[in-house]
Amino acid sequence: MPSASRTAAAGLLIRGLAKTVYDWMHPAPRDVPRVTYPRDTPPQVGRQDEPCEETGKVKYRDVHEAESKVALNQARYDRGEVEYRLERAYCCEFCGWWHATSQPLRR
Ligand SMILES: [Zn+2]
Numbered sequence: 001m002p003s004a005s006r007t008a009a010a011g012l013l014i015r016g017l018a019k020t021v022y023d024w025m026h027p028a029p030r031d032v033p034r035v036t037y038p039r040d041t042p043p044q045v046g047r048q049d050e051p052c053e054e055t056g057k058v059k060y061r062d063v064h065e066a067e068s069k070v071a072l073n074q075a076r077y078d079r080g081e082v083e084y085r086l087e088r089a090y091c092c093e094f095c096g097w098w099h100a101t102s103q104p105l106r107r
Helices: 004-025 063-078
Strands: 088-091 098-101
Touching (some): 063 088
16 A cells, blocks of 8 residues: 555656646647748839739738738638638748738748
């Protein structure tokens, strides 16, 4: 028969282990920035009403315009109105305008 203090110590150890396993299985979400800024913002090439020559994407004037499109898309995605989900806005290194993408940020 183990003593009472020994049983309590074993209980603490098991709870500690369980918490470690739980934390390992449920990592806290990392704080991934949703907006990426290029180191040097290239000059904006071409007209906004023409798609990006490099990516074919719609151009947005600035981070606010692009971010609001992303937010709008995510709300519509959550309501089941669209099948694709935009992830973030970024400034295009080719055309200098802002685009929205469904690709999460790569590290
Ligand atoms: Zn572009």
